[in-house]
Amino acid sequence: MTVRIKGTAEAVTICWIPKYTLLERTMHWLHTATFVPLALTGLILYLPFLQPLAQGAAGQWIRLIHRGAAVIFGLLPIIYLIIQPRRLLMSLREFMFDKDDIGWLKGAFGYYLLGKHTAMPPQGRFNTGEKLNGVIMVLSWIAFGITGLVMWFGKGIVPPTLFRWMVIFHDLATIVTVCMFLVHLYLAVAHPLMWAGLVSMRFGVTSAAYAAEHHARWYYGPKRAKRLYEEAKEKAASEAGH
């Protein structure tokens, strides 16, 4: 496959390598298809200027849609666990943080926002930002599940104090996840350096050159990625010295 890049007359050949399985992608998009309506219907109860939509019969519908979407949202990870438990656990293990993540966070601002071509610590299949996203998603899934079930079925059964705390935590989880969703959406659809992300989540494949640049530990393996990283740093240091 070839892609024509703006501003040049040459055609670039891209070597595609597999990154996400069909099930991973299906789960990702079903998660999106339930999270978005959940966030929208939830924000209607939250943001004061949307209050008219929360009132009366409209509000009853909003709450019904929220519950319908919540059931699917809650079941998705469980379905994934049943179909491919090993793959799910592998992905969860990939979310573990290490000291390279600190280096990535330090360099991310200059690299992704200012376009500095500094060497970034080698990343696995998920980079530090994606791992943060993933960990928060796992934690918020648990938080939404517990608080949502209590709010749905616990009214009048659990002590009011517990119910009140559940409402607050549901709220906080909403604030965190919607903020994160906005950043995720931007990086996926509008950030020039992340162009391959949306491609791989749609078609399951990524560019080999992109993987070598952004996911070196996954592409080359940890040893070779580390060596290349050290070499790149030395090269940059000697260039700065001249």
Place this chain on the structure above:
Amino acid sequence: MDSNKRAAVDRRDFLKLTGVGLVGASSARLLLQPSGQAFASTLNKNDVAILYDASKCIGCLVCEEACKEYNNLPVETAPPSDLSAIKWNLIKQRQGVDPADGPFFSYQCMHCTDAACVMVCPTGALYKDREGFVAFDQDKCNGCGYCTQFCPFGVPHLGDVNLITGQAQAAKCTFCQARIQAGIGGPSCAEACPTGALTWGRRGALLEEAKARVADLIAEGHSGARLYGESEAGGLHRLSILLDEPSAYGLPADPQGPITFASTWQKIIQPLGEVALGTALLGVIGAFLVTRRNIRMEEVE
């Protein structure tokens, strides 16, 4: 060197953008607040109020019947043990209390000044009437039931809850709001009471009356007599003369807990959350603009 200089300026630009975003998000949050939701928790001596004197109540239930009739509420087959969506005024008898010591108590909405139900209601169905009581607009209620969980007195209730769909409607004593708002009379319970146990009027006058009555009761030997509602929950619009500890009537000695909880949620956490959401949105737009200038697509491999 040149690229470093450019980067330094851009970092300052980005911080500026973020600062503008934060200010923008905060002011948008203030501007977009609908005027109806601006929650006025002021207490006025000219507010209307109900005064209940437990020492005068004979448990005749005329108030309950008047409430049912005026508000068109269905009649239960068996006497209920608690307030419900169709029971807005309930007389309960305290077991083992001598008739001379006021064994009855009338439960209804306390019409708080700092009403937790109004703070947490996401629809504006529950609101503070200009006369001070907590009014209710049935058409706006979507049945979320937050009011039932935040009221320190357990007053609002949901009727006919569908557990799966969540379809429901809240209900509670409305101070017979239509009569007050039209200026044609007071709450039906107080108007109907034959013994003067339930009366209504301007809150300032009722307070004076109640304090004098408490002093008389103490002089008569009711050493436990006290006024409930002068300052509780910011000041209640249903004042009560008790002959014993509030707990003896199942009333909270201090109803402030859930109110503080509700106001922390509504007045601190939620506005901060809105600012966070606005900042994230503007930050993303700012990042888009900054990145577009700094990273050329032609350079991307």
